[in-house]
Amino acid sequence: MGLKASQFSGRRPFIYAGALLWLMMTPVHADEAQPERAKDLRYGWALYEYHQGNAFEALTQLAVARERGGIEGHGDHPALVEGGLMLSWGMTREASRLFTQLLGADGAGSNLSPDVRNQAWFYLGKVFYLEGNQALARENLDRVDGEILAEADHDLFREWIYLRSRLVMMSARPDDEPELASLREQLDETDIWSLYLRYNSAVSALDAADVAAAEEELKKLIAILDQSIDSVEPDAEREGLLGRARLSLAGLYLRDNQFEAALEVLGAMPLTGVFADQALFDYAVAAAGQGRPERALDALDTLANRELFLPWRQQVPFARAYVLEQMNAPQRALPAFKKAADHYEARIRELDNIRDRLNEENLMAQLEFSRDSDGILTDSYGRLRVQPLDSGMAEVLASETFQQALAELNELYRIQSFIAERQSRFESFRIMLETREQQRQIRIAETRRALETxxxxxxxxxxxxxxDRISSALADEDAGFFMTSQQKALRDKLAEVEKTLADLPDDATTARQRATYRRMRAYFDWWIADDYGINRWAAQKQLMQLDREMQSFQAQRQRVESLMADDARHAELARRIAASERELATLGTEVSEALGSARQTLLAQVDRMLAAQQQELNGYLLASRHAQARLADQLFRASQNAGAGDE
Structure with missing residues (x-):
């Protein structure tokens, strides 16, 4: 197994522009003054959750507000914020549908200001670009009005030109060449976005097997960067791109066995920096290829003294022994190969132990998350801010699929925590219902006592x-029953007079008095008969009033009895609580299942990465053992030949 040069990377650099700042602005209607505060409490609550970094809670508040009649006083802005929250939570397609519905396919379907509509389409297109969905990225970026964007935010305009240019490059259609040239002309030659386009142009040329064009683009890029980097206050991003360009150009030279040219390019790279280790290794390859093994060994010794952080650097021990063998120093090469084999065996055993103990807890123990008081920090696109504690995790952590799976796992845990917190409240609800029932029973007992009194x-x-008595009197037409109090008093008076007259002696005076009484009695009977209808109606009227009062009394009593027997409101509240508890339990089960799936996906990615490392290390181990056997046999034969010569 010979030395292996580092591969020329075709991966485009992902440049993140920061948070979705347009959400933190207050978009205004074209003909309205800018509001200074939230006009709707529900909208203020959603914005508070958003600024706290709680996208899920903010989306929940907006959804609840929408179900309860919507947010007043802010026009289309709440929907725009909801779309941005969907983007930050990875719901790109839902956000696309919402933006299209809100703004219209041409971007003119809303009374939001043009610069806000532009930024909405820009960020939506950018997220699709980062996801690798070229069709949707181009569709949304094409909706942006370049003139308005350039006037509102020139930095976003430059990035917009870059993204559109990259999409044209990736389409690889000959008809797009004029469009690409027109786009690149809108950027200054020293603009960082123009420099990235030039690098990616070299990558595209290499993919098309046009090595000469790729070499020319890389040389121009290196020349521009050399002239534009400030030696006093260098730009880290430009220095990193310069290192990447030099490393890529050296890789082209190594592929064509132009070792002298590769050494010249690699010699200009500093010993510190992002690509310093890879440059040292490629320098060793170039020096060995040029026939300068001493220089190759110096580079490998420097690299060997550094931590073998990335998996590709595991080839350094084998490469060092290989160079020693090429220097015709088998006595030094043999122990170097043995040391390399021992290193690979130890690393393979270590990877075996890691794979055997691989679970979520051990995996998370190898990661260091950036946190604040609210939890794990994320970037503008929902990716967790995390650093590996184990060097072997660096490569897998850098992959987009691992980042997405890790972010999904974190969000699922947040949802599970949210559900658990809501479920814990049901105990409070049950206590509340029990207390309410106890108070109700106390009120029922008090009411029954009041009814008894x-x-x-x-x-x-x-x-x-x-x-019954009135009905009977009516049937018998008993006029006396319906007499008024005055009439009853007069009747009683006449009865006393009649009794008195009956006790008097029979004489003329008594006769006259009895005649007078008979006239009075006749008049009284006529009066009673004459007032019978009036008195009867008065009694009936009073009876009807009494009937109504008694009916009302009975109805109220029956209602009280009904409320005491059955509390519908209490039963409805209990039913709603039970239904919500069942729904949350179902949702919790679904989240638990999704967590298990996400956990297995994450662990499977790590396991595949570790298995690939093991396979590569097994190759180096096998090559080291073969080299050991070959050199040991060579040294043994040499010693035998030397002994035979002495004899």
Whole structure:
């Protein structure tokens, strides 16, 4: 197994522009003054959750507000914020549908200001670009009005030109060449976005097997960067791109065995920096290829003294022994190969132990998350801010699929925590219901005592008796029953007079008095007969009023009895709580299943990465053992030949 040069990377650099700042601005209507505060409490609550970094809670508040009639006083802005929250939570397609519905396919379907509509389409297109969905990225970026964007935010305009240019490059259609040239002309040659385009142009040329064009683009890029980097206050991003460009150009030279040219390019790279280790290794390859093994060994010794952080650097021990063998120093090469084999065996055993103990807890123990008081920090696109504690995790952590799976796992845990917190409240609800039921029973007992003191049954019996007596008097046409109090008093007076007259002696005076009494009695009887209809109606009227009062009394009593027997509101509240508890339990089960799936996906990615490392290390181990056997045999034969010569 010979030395292996580092591969020329075709991966485009992802440049993140920061948070979705347009959400933190207050978009205004074209003809309205800018509001200084939230006009709707529900909207203020959603914005508070958003600024706290709680996208899920903010989305929940907006959804609840929408179900309860919507947010007033802010026009289309709440929907725009909801779309941005969907983007930050990875719901790109939902956000696309919302933006299209809100802004219209041409971007003119809303009364939001043009610069806000532009930024909405820009960020939506950018997220699709980062996801690798070229069709949707181009569709949304094409909706942006370049003139308005350039005037509102020139930095976003430059990035917009870059993204559109990259999409044209990736389409690889000959008809797009004029469009690409037109786009690149809108950027200054020293603009960082123009420099990235030039690098990616070299990558595209290499993919098309046009090595000469790729070499020319890389040389121009290196020349521009050399002239534009400030030696006093260098730009880290430009220095990193310069290192990447030099490393890529050296890789081209190594592929064509132009070792001298590769050494010249690699020699200009500093020993510190992002690509310093890879440059040292490629320098060793170039020096060995040029026939300068001493220089190759110096580079490998420097690299060997550094931590073998990335998996590709595991080839350094084998490469060092290989160079020693090429220097015709088998006595030094043999122990170097043995040391390399021992290193690979130890690393393979270590990877075996890691794979055997691989679970979520051990995996998370190898990661260091950036946190604040609210939890794990994320970037503008929902990716967790995390650093590996184990060097072997660096490569897998850098992959987009691992980042997405890790972010999904974190969000699922947040949802699970949210559900658990809501479920814990049901115990409070149950205590509340029990307390309410106890208080209700106390009120029922008090009400029953009050009803007993009212003697409702006795009053009902009296009412029935009175009704019967009136009915009987009506049937018998008993005028005396319906007499007024005045008439009854006069009747009693006449009865006393009659009794008195009956006790008097029979004489002329008594006769006259008795005649007078008979006239008075006749008049009284006529009066009673004459007032019978009036008195009867008065009694009936009073009876009807009493009937109504008794009916009202009975109805109220029946309602009280009904409320005491069955509390519908209490039962409905209990039913709603039970239904919500079942729904949360179902949702919790679904989240637990999704967590298990996400956990397995994450662990499977790590396991595949570790298995790939093991496979590569097994190759180096096998090559080291073969080299050991070959050199040991060579040294043994040499010693035998030397002994035979002495004899």
């Amino acid at each position: 009212q003697q409702a049954d006795q009053w009902q019996q009296l009412h029935e008796d009175f009704t």
